[in-house]
Amino acid sequence: MPEGPARTTDEELVAAILDGDRDRFADLVERYQGRLVNYLYRLLHSSDDAHDLAQEVFFRVYQALDRFDPRYRFSTWLFRVAQNAAIDQIRRQRLKLVPMHREAAAGDEAREWEFPSAGASPYGELRNRELGDAIQEAVEALPWEYRELILLRHFGELSYEEIATLKRLPLGTVKNKLFRGRQMLKEKLADYVAG
Amino acid sequence: MTHADYQQWLDLDLDGGTLPPAERRALVEHLAVCAACQSERRALERLRETLERSRMPVRSDFANQVMAALPQSGWESRPARAWVAPAALAAGLLAAAALLLGGGRVAASGAVLGTAAALADVFVSALVVGAGLAGASWRGLGMAIEELFAGSPGTLLVFAGGVLFLHLLFLLLLRRRPGRARARRLS
Numbered sequence: 001m002p003e004g005p006a007r008t009t010d011e012e013l014v015a016a017i018l019d020g021d022r023d024r025f026a027d028l029v030e031r032y033q034g035r036l037v038n039y040l041y042r043l044l045h046s047s048d049d050a051h052d053l054a055q056e057v058f059f060r061v062y063q064a065l066d067r068f069d070p071r072y073r074f075s076t077w078l079f080r081v082a083q084n085a086a087i088d089q090i091r092r093q094r095l096k097l098v099p100m101h102r103e104a105a106a107g108d109e110a111r112e113w114e115f116p117s118a119g120a121s122p123y124g125e126l127r128n129r130e131l132g133d134a135i136q137e138a139v140e141a142l143p144w145e146y147r148e149l150i151l152l153r154h155f156g157e158l159s160y161e162e163i164a165t166l167k168r169l170p171l172g173t174v175k176n177k178l179f180r181g182r183q184m185l186k187e188k189l190a191d192y193v194a195g
Numbered sequence: 196m197t198h199a200d201y202q203q204w205l206d207l208d209l210d211g212g213t214l215p216p217a218e219r220r221a222l223v224e225h226l227a228v229c230a231a232c233q234s235e236r237r238a239l240e241r242l243r244e245t246l247e248r249s250r251m252p253v254r255s256d257f258a259n260q261v262m263a264a265l266p267q268s269g270w271e272s273r274p275a276r277a278w279v280a281p282a283a284l285a286a287g288l289l290a291a292a293a294l295l296l297g298g299g300r301v302a303a304s305g306a307v308l309g310t311a312a313a314l315a316d317v318f319v320s321a322l323v324v325g326a327g328l329a330g331a332s333w334r335g336l337g338m339a340i341e342e343l344f345a346g347s348p349g350t351l352l353v354f355a356g357g358v359l360f361l362h363l364l365f366l367l368l369l370r371r372r373p374g375r376a377r378a379r380r381l382s
Contacts, residue, residue, distance in 0.1 A: 018270070022265075022271075023262075025262065025265065026258055026261075026262050029257075029258045029261050029262065030258045033253045033257050033258060033261075034250070034253050037251065037253045037257070038250050038251055038253075041251050047251060050251075051253070051254060051257060054257075055257075055260065055261050055264070058261050058265075059261075059264075059265065059266055062265055062266070062268055063266060063268040063269070065268065065270065066268075066270035131245065131249075132249060135245065135246070135249050153210070154243075154246045154247075155246075155250070159211070160211065160213065175207060176203075178206075178210065179203050179206045179207070182206060182210075182239065182242060183206075185242060185246075186238055186239065186242050189242065189245065192241070192245060193238050193241035193242045193245060194238055
């Protein structure tokens with residue numbers, strides 16, 4: 001989330017790193033780690049895999065940092081690398097999982113991390129777990145063209161303009177797809193979010 | 196304005212507030228009187244809240260782990276001013292050329308003019324030699340063809356047969372190649 005006006009921009013940080021200040025990369029990591037790990041977690045359904053792949057994505061980005069074009073946003077570049085890496089990993093996992101019972105495996109992984117219980121009662125924890133599963137299922141049930149935009153917006157926290165750049169879509173299309181995606185999510189989570 | 200339009204505006208307004216002021220005013224007025232849209236607003240707010248709450252905490256030492264394992268990148272070993280060495284080499288070569296080629300004129304008209312004149316001389320000489328060689332080659336070929344046509348019909352026939360044979364040989368080689376490749380793949 002944006003902070004004060006004096007905050008160093010991503011592009012300034014990249015310039016400082018390229019000038020030899022390697023430690024400034026930690027600022028970029030801290031700035032994006034939450035968004036990146038959560039985005040990857042919703043794609044991979046595993047906290048460990050999400051952390052591992054996020055680390056890999058940061059490595060890749062660092063190694064190619066001199067090829068970063070400052071005319072574009074760092075965030076869109078980072079998430080493009082992340083999306084490609086996640087798709088590759090999903091493909092590899094599918095190749096391994098095809099002979100196994102896929103639904104059971106996916107359900108188990110989805111429970112790896114749930115809502116913070118904050119001292120809730122066993123009933124509350126059960127409900128949180130159910131809600132966590134329901135969100136995962138609802139997101140999974142979205143057609144890919146909506147799901148990827150919902151994940152980029154709500155877990156990657158990219159702006160509409162950043163998503164439009166990343167996906168090379170007109171801004172109006174992004175708005176429309178996000179609206180329709182949220183409508184689908186709302187219907188699937190009606191038991192939890194009904195007004 | 197349809198109900199669906201208001202719903203889309205509502206969705207956009209809640210998700211970043213990028214709705215133009217006029218549309219936002221119309222939405223607020225509509226919301227004040229439409230129970231269905233009020234319900235829709237509550238549902239969308241809960242959806243956002245639910246998605247927000249479902250965010251996973253990142254491991255506390257994640258950034259440190261990334262930095263500790265950060266690989267050395269190729270661009271780090273490159274000097275910041277990578278163009279300096281090639282530029283220095285080019286300048287050195289140019290100076291050497293000035294000494295070797297334009298030595299006589301350097302004293303008279305300065306190093307730069309002398310070098311330019313010497314390089315121009317080399318370029319012109321190369322052009323003249325190239326043009327002469329090309330002209331001689333074409334002339335030689337023309338003379339050979341002229342002699343061939345001036346000769347007996349038998350010589351012309353032998354020449355035509357030779358050309359035809361070369362064409363057939365070339366076609367044969369082209370047709371054989373895929374077969375060989377396939378045989379190699381099968382073996």
